[in-house]
Amino acid sequence: xxxxxxxxxxxxxxxxxxxxxxxxxxxxxxxxxxxxxxxxxxxxxxxxxxxxxxxxxxxxxxxxxxxxxxxxxxxxxxxxxxxxxxxxxxxxxxxxxxxxxxxxxxxxxxxxxxx
Amino acid sequence: xxxxxxxxxxxxxxxxxxxxxxxxxxxxxxxxxxxxxxxxxxxxxxxxxxxxxxxxxxxxxxxxxxxxxxxxxxxxxxxxxxxxxxxxxxxxxxxxxxxxxxxxxxxxxxx
Numbered sequence: 001x002x003x004x005x006x007x008x009x010x011x012x013x014x015x016x017x018x019x020x021x022x023x024x025x026x027x028x029x030x031x032x033x034x035x036x037x038x039x040x041x042x043x044x045x046x047x048x049x050x051x052x053x054x055x056x057x058x059x060x061x062x063x064x065x066x067x068x069x070x071x072x073x074x075x076x077x078x079x080x081x082x083x084x085x086x087x088x089x090x091x092x093x094x095x096x097x098x099x100x101x102x103x104x105x106x107x108x109x110x111x112x113x114x115x
Numbered sequence: 116x117x118x119x120x121x122x123x124x125x126x127x128x129x130x131x132x133x134x135x136x137x138x139x140x141x142x143x144x145x146x147x148x149x150x151x152x153x154x155x156x157x158x159x160x161x162x163x164x165x166x167x168x169x170x171x172x173x174x175x176x177x178x179x180x181x182x183x184x185x186x187x188x189x190x191x192x193x194x195x196x197x198x199x200x201x202x203x204x205x206x207x208x209x210x211x212x213x214x215x216x217x218x219x220x221x222x223x224x225x226x
Binding site: 004031033035040041042043044045048055056089091093095098099101102103104105106107108109111 | 145146148150155156157158159160163165203205207211212213214215216217218219221
């Protein structure tokens with residue numbers, strides 16, 4: 001248990017459908033991050049939150065993607081009108097301070113397969 | 116966006132041998148970190164080295180950092196089958212709290 005729960009673990013959907021992923025940190029953390037990872041690649045930064053505020057969105061995040069963190073605890077990532085290119089692992093992470101440095105703790109990820 | 120480039124992309128060695136992975140990055144950093152990812156799972160933080168440090172040890176892990184060359188290396192000594200995983204370097208940039216990952220090295224330990 002990493003302290004970050006993601007749901008669902010795996011989602012298979014047809015092209016054009018909407019999907020939503022949820023990230024639940026086990027305890028309160030100010031910073032929450034979303035990354036996307038395709039097969040054989042490293043995690044790519046999508047967006048991050050400071051409490052409820054979304055601080056930055058990557059250019060990877062098209063208008064079909066929206067992320068929220070309404071109460072500064074859990075977060076959701078929604079993809080509308082999914083495309084096959086959206087197939088990837090979506091990773092959520094919280095920022096911890098370890099010996100004065102920023103370190104990420106990741107959830108197990110939500111794998112999206114778009115048919 | 117991805118900051119680091121790991122080298123090699125894939126590495127297969129015999130159990131008991133040492134494994135060395137390299138990482139190059141582009142911008143000024145606060146620190147550089149290495150993470151491990153087992154197949155289909157999330158990433159786990161392994162070790163961090165600050166920009167003013169040159170070498171760091173943790174158990175069988177040894178990390179070096181050369182800020183003049185913008186490069187780092189991760190050495191795993193006396194490798195074990197359980198070390199089979201992907202390893203990613205990640206940089207914590209000065210200008211914000213984004214942590215940017217490289218593409219990773221896939222390490223396979225042969226029995």
